[in-house]
Amino acid sequence: MEGFLKKFLQYIHETNLFLGESFRRMFGFGKFEKYGNKDNKSNQQVALIRVLFILLAISFVIIVLRLSYIVTFKGEEYKRMVYSQRQTSDIVIPCERGSIYDAKGTVLASNIKKYIVILDAKQVMDYSKQMGNSAYIEATAEALNQYLGFDKQQIVDFIYNNPKDAYERISKDENGKVIALDAEEVKPLMEAITASKSKGSTVKPIYGIQFEDSYSRIYPNNSLACDLLGYVNDGGVGMYGLEQYYEEELKGVDGRSFGYINDYTNLERQIVPAKNGNSLVLNIDASIQRIVERKIIEVNESMDYSERSGSYNTGVIIMECDTGNVLAMAGWPFYDLNNPREVTIDKYYSTKQINELMSKFAIQEGWVNGISSNIFIEEDKPPYFKILNEETGKDDVVMLTQEQLDKLDDDLSGYVRDGVWKNFCISDTYEPGSVAKTITTAIGLDSGKLVPSDSFHCTGLIEVLDRTIHCSHRWGCGGGDLRMCLVKSCNPAYTQFGKKIGKETFLEYSKDFYGVKTGIDLTGEVSAEGLVFTEKTLNTTELATASFGQGFNATMIQMICGFNSLINGGQYYEPHVVNRIVDENGCIVKNIEPRILKQTVSESTSDKLKDYCIGVVEESEGTGKKSRPAGYRIGGKTGTAQISGVGGYQAGQYVVSFMSFAPADDPQLVMYVVIDRPNIPDQSSGAVNQACELTREIYTEVLPYLNIPMTEPLTEKEYEELLEKGIYTSNIVIEENVPEDNTDIADEMTGEIIEPAN
Structure with a gap:
């Protein structure tokens, strides 16, 4: 300056x-x-x-x-400008989240209206001054105390201390978080307010209490289809499943009520209405979903060999053959959608499993030696580890600090919740085992590298470089042509079939089946891209094991979509859970039509594979005989696969499965059942029978429910079974003197004779 x-x-x-x-x-x-x-x-x-x-x-x-x-x-003009910038009541008008319905209109997810209590201290104070009587303040406080339990003096103090406050949310929990109250809770107060202002009322009118609408998500069927639906968190945001995948469609847009000053300095209000979310109509049939979940619970409750109940995971998917529409999808264990956070580790895991998880996390954190460490939990003592000291040959004891124990507890809680909330059918990968032999067979036939007359004589094992591969029959199944090798699920035969197909052809076809997402409309699908063989990793031994489904990973949804294409003429459909999206008036916003993504094999290859899979169920040496439901012919393929872990395959740990289609001559449904580590005495012997039995139980109820005509006469025993289950159809035929099939079945992995399941 x-x-x-x-x-x-x-x-x-x-x-x-x-x-x-x-x-x-x-x-x-x-x-x-x-x-x-x-x-x-x-x-x-x-x-x-x-x-x-x-x-x-x-x-x-x-x-x-x-x-x-x-x-x-310019005084008046500037006065209006100042008034217009003053805080006036700006109220959010909540939108309603879209509902979710099954294919027949059953409500799977909806909302209930709740209310947030608002205190308008300014209105109470102004009216009290106008009337020259503080009793109106007392009347408001008394009403809140009487009907909702608020502290009367605190309400009075708030009004006096905040005479200009026109909007205060006062319904809160013990942590001070604003909550909405059920209609039943606020109804008496609403009625009291109305009555106090009615003509002829003898009580002081109640002013300054308002109710703001709010919506809370409810699931009328509790845990039904929990993996499919997902849930809505406290912030109103979809988590997992359809709720998260279709968040933008479901959530809607809140409206607002604005207060502003007009040209004459008067307060006026403008309302922008809320736009409610769109609703989803699914391909899922709630009745089929209930059957599937009930049968899953029954089979898991029957597997009670050790402390824990049931398997680690059990998954079932049912899909329409000619559309890719998913009619049911369920993954054990289930949880209550209305209380998703009530997932505790002791509810879903045995002590042994908890100890295994604690060891796993402690090893990952580097707190203990990962080579040889076991955790011990004793009453009134903190957990400790015993680690083998290689120098002394004795166990060293390692105690965890409190900080480490707290982190271990947090890690376990998060692991358990994520494990229960996520969808096993699309989010978990595993080695598919012998179900993959159907894909190997299709690759060989479609490429011309294999022909139906190709045969193999099985003596029980075969050497592939430094690896010995055993047949499911200890002394050999005898082999046969291509069809019989699939029927018997002969591993040595498939090592040779894989060799004839060759590395390049196997990899080229495999791209259509493994390592890519299917595009299903659910949150959480994984591709397993890094868990499949590539040109660099598929060597001689790997090709041999991959031919019968070991050494690489896949998801349930990948396997069923691929298999579906093999039996429907080669058409690979994009799987869909949602059929259409509708607005709040029921008008269609979007139709989700079946979509063919690719042609995997020819129709002639498909026809041959269907015949081979029918043999798996109907031939005397077939591994899937226990899967046939009363009155229906079906086709399918069993699968048994070891579980890989640190240092190789885990001893005695298996994933068993059964992939199937029904009816055999005109496939309408495809179903895939997977049981991860069934809780039975010996998972390597007879475990696959659990998957076959579960398949049979589900088909027995689902096929008649869908009014699919029976294709086979019933035995007297089957007829009695259907009567007991309450299943009646219009075309039941009882055929006398039909022998029960009690042919022994050998386990795919061990060759041991499988006892019939109870």
Whole structure:
């Protein structure tokens, strides 16, 4: 600023801007000399200060004049502008999340209306002042106390201390979080408020209490289809399943009620209505879903060999052959959608499983040696580990700190919740085992590398480089042509079939089946891309094992989509859970039509494979005989696969499965059953029978429910079974003297004879 004034004075001097001796004397300049002259420096500094003072005085006068003008001529305009910026009541009008319906209109997810209690202290205070009576404040506080249990004095104090507050949410939990109350809770208070203002009322009117609408997600069927649906968290956001995948369609848009000042300084209100979310109509049939889940529970409750109940996971998918529409999908264990956080580790896991998980996490954190460590939990003692000391040959004891124990507890809780909430059918990978032999067979036939007459003589084992591969029959199944090798599920035969197909052809066809997402409309699908063989990793031994489904991973949804294409003429459908999206009035927003993604094999290859799979169920040496439901011919393929872990395959740990289609001559349904580590004495012997029996139980009820005509006469025993289950159809035929099939079945992995399941 000083520099500017100096230049300004110099300019005056050089240009003689201010003329006349009187002007110079008025400012005390005297005679001008070039600024900076040493002799005149003090006089010029005085002049600078005087100029600055004059400029400030002029500025002050201008401001005063401007303010006078605003007050006189623009006062009302600026008053409106100030009022318009004042905080007025701005209320959110909540939208309603879209519902979810099954294929027949059964409600699977909907909303209930709740209410948030609002206290308008300004309204109460203004009315109290207007009436000149503080009793109206007391009336409001008394009503909140009587009907909702609020502290009366706290309400009174809030009103007096916040007389300008027109919007305060007062319904809160013990942690101060705003909550919505059920209609039954607030109804008495609503009625009391109305009655107090009615004509002829003898009580003081209740003012300042309002109710803001809110919606809470409910699932009328509790745990039904929990893996499919997912749930909505406390913030109203979809988590897992359909709720998360279709979040944008379901959530809607909140409306608002705005308060603003009009041109006459009056408060007016404008309402922007809420836009409710769209609803989903599924391909899922709730009745079929119930059958599937009930049967899953029954089979898991029957597997009670050890402390835990049932398997680690059990998954079932039922799909329409000619559309890819998913009619049912379920994964054990289940959880209550209305209380999703009530998932505790001891509810779903045995002590042995908990100990295994604790060891796993402790090893991952590096707290204990991962080679040989076991956790021990004793009453009134913290968990500790015993680790083998290789030098002394004795166990060293390792205690965890409290901090480590707390982290272990958090890790376990998160692991368990995620494991229960996620969908086993699309999110977990495993080695598919002998079910994959159907794909290997199809690859060989479609590429011309295999022909139906190709045969193999099985003696029980075969050597592939340094690997010995055993047949499911200890002394050999005898083999046979291509069809019989699939019927008997002969591993040595398939090592040779894989060799004939060759690495390049196997990999080329495999791209259509493994390592890619199917595109199902559910959150959480994984591709297993890094868990399949590539050109670099598929060597001689790997090709041999991959031919019968070991050494690589897949998901249930990948396997059923691939298999479906093998029996429907080669058409690979994109799987869909949702059929259509509708708005709040029921008008269709979007139809989701069946979509063919690719042609995997020819129709002739498909026809041959169907015949082979029928043999798996009907031939005397077939591994899937126990799967046939009463009155129907079906086809399918069993699967038994070891579970890989640290250091190789886990001893005695298996995933068993059965892939099937029905009816055999005109496939309408495909079903895939997978049981992960069934809780039976010996998983390697007879475990696959559990999958076959579960398949049979589900088909026995689902096929008649869908009014699919029976294709086979019933034995008297089967007829009695259907009577007991309450299943009746219009075309039941009882055929006398039909022998029961009691042919022994050998386990695919061990060759042991499987006892019939109870």
